[in-house]
Amino acid sequence: MDIKKRNQQFLSELDNNKELKATRDSLVKVQHPSLIVVCCSDSRVVPEKILSCSLGEIFVIRTAGNVINxxxxxxxxxxxxxxxxxxxLIMGHxxxxAIHSVIHNEGFLYSDPIAKRIKHNILDIEDEKTASEVNASKEVEYLKEKFPDYQGTIEYKIYDIETSILY
Ligand SMILES: [Zn+2]
Structure with missing residues (x-):
């Protein structure tokens, strides 16, 4: 990927889209995102696109398998x-x-913290779709334990790669 060229394309977009540029300018010193998204690093799972978000709208944490370490x-x-x-929102998919590699015991260099966390969540589940759901739901439970006084909503959804539907 030509990094410089891609950035130049974004700069051109800012030049041509007054609303986007105004949003960018308004966010120079502050941010007020309304949603935290924990999602997988998978290149097909892009929360800003899936949720139609612009700059400043979501605070995103991405990790393989959308686990929380x-x-x-x-x-x-x-x-x-x-x-x-x-x-x-914990966004599984x-x-x-990552889920596949844990179910099939495929280890990768340095992948232990992620694999351990997924295994801890899914135990012996072998169906990958079910495992994705359980993995995400367990992270919801974990956050509720960690932040017992949190007044907001903590939930999970699964992004279907084939249909782009978040359910
Ligand atoms: Zn993934």
């Missing part, structure tokens, strides 16, 4: 306490490579 928890904690976001 130490760094992810710290990011969420920041978003709750500092940005006062009252809605958290179908055809997840």
């Amino acid at each position: 130490e760094g992810e928890l710290a990011s969420i904690s920041y978003a709750i306490e500092h940005l006062h976001i009252n809605h958290i 179908t055809h997840c490579g």
